[in-house]
Amino acid sequence: MTDQTLSEAPSVARKRYEDTVWTEEVAFIDRIPRGIAMVGLFVGFIVLWQLVYLSGLVSPLILPSPLETGADIVFVGKNLFSGGYMLTAFFVTTQEVLVGFVIAMAIGFSLGILVGETSFGERAVLPYLVAIDTMPKVAFAPLFLAWLGFGISSKVALAAFIATFPIVVSTAAGLHAADDNARMLFKAMGATRWQTLFRMKIPTGLPHIFTGLKIAAVGVMAGAITAEFLGGGKGFGELIRVAASQLQTPRVFSLIIYLSLLGFVLFWTVVLVERRLVFWHRSTISGVDGGR
């Protein structure tokens, strides 16, 4: 009874309003679905390429047609998947990149911890690292070639050399990321320096560290290929150099595309490991950054 009187409102009849359901306007460019957007952009690029090719403004020796390039991509793909000489070259470069990356991580983490955790590292080691980091590291390639010869090790060295610095810097920065409360808490718990480092500072710094690893993953590729350009060898870089010197432009393009697969896989491996380890980051309310 009371329910009814309440819900049916007072004696004054209530005016009926229209439902105020409305949608927010989204601009066209924000509305295109991902798949269509990506395919569209790709097709547009190919069409533009074809148009430039047809216009005759650029010599076909420098810029092949998309079709030629496509055919060459298939050719190189067949060689790779049938285990041809290109696959061997691909493995050589893969090896350089992976070994270089592992070495860069080993040195990068060690130096990063030295610099980020100890005053000695920060006072004495860091200035030298900064000095070297500001140099164009590719310029060291002739040195590595002279020291290590034209085999795989000089390529590994340059790849590792380039990739080490972002890891050092990000590790050192990551170790400074922990806030005063977290430090105080660990101190109050009677934690040793190692415990504080491994159970608080490093986990807190992981988002930084992974940023550095992603930059390193890109740098290690650049290092290996540059060293191959300059110092020959049996890798993919050498194939690219030879193809370019013979004005086989479609080949250069298709080799670059397969090479980028290697970089892509390396990069995404880092990203996947990051997602596993740093699952907690950006959970907006985390007491550690005090951002409650």
Add this chain to the structure above:
Amino acid sequence: MTTNLAMVAEGEPAGDPRRPVYELVDVTKKYGHVVALEPVNVTLREGDFAAVIGPSGCGKSTLLKIMAGLVPPSSGAVVLEGQPVKGPRREIGMMFQQATLFPWCTTLENIVLPISIRDGRAAAKKAEKDALELLELVGLKGFEKAYPGQLSGGMAQRAAICRMLITEPDVLLLDEPFSALDELARDFMNLELQRITSARNATAFLITHSIPEAVFLSDTVYVMSARPGRIVEAVTIDLPRPRTMEMMVEPAFGAFVNRIRSLLDKGGFL
């Protein structure tokens, strides 16, 4: 300095039979040339609840860190259970304004962290049973597997209480533990804190900016001056225990609040 001593003595009835837990004698602190603390003298006896109130930057947190053995004093003596404090001690439990839970550990792992650090992971595993009981005590049952990112501010702060209690500390050092919480949550936490300290007969030292909170929880409220910090007066709160929320509207309660406010006003600190 002599007046200071006299005032502290005034706050404590002579011949108190309870064991002194904490003794601070002429503790000072300088950061370079900046004097953060002028000589502080405080004695806390077993089961005492003391609060410090004072303007921002007067050295309250500094005092607490010195008591906890996290920062050395520039001069003076800090004695806990008859032993000079020269570093972090097991008998001490601490809590800060931020919960500071580690987001890569579950709530349960966060709570047993102090055990894990001190006694290793095996001991931490054994302590999980106690941790679950503590979680239930603060109303967080069922959240042991949740990550801190899934807890609200008040829930995180309650988890931080559990982490403080897991080592069964005799002394609680609290630096504005609830000041990031809304007033309702804060009242609730204060009742909770009173229950916990009296059940364990724990000695507690609380820093706060809230006069009613200080009066509600404490046996003694130390009023500090602006920097350089100095204890201007120790106000004994002899309201009966357990304190209830209803008591906060009683005239006796209001009188204490006014007294402390006027002490702070007199210094022109607020």
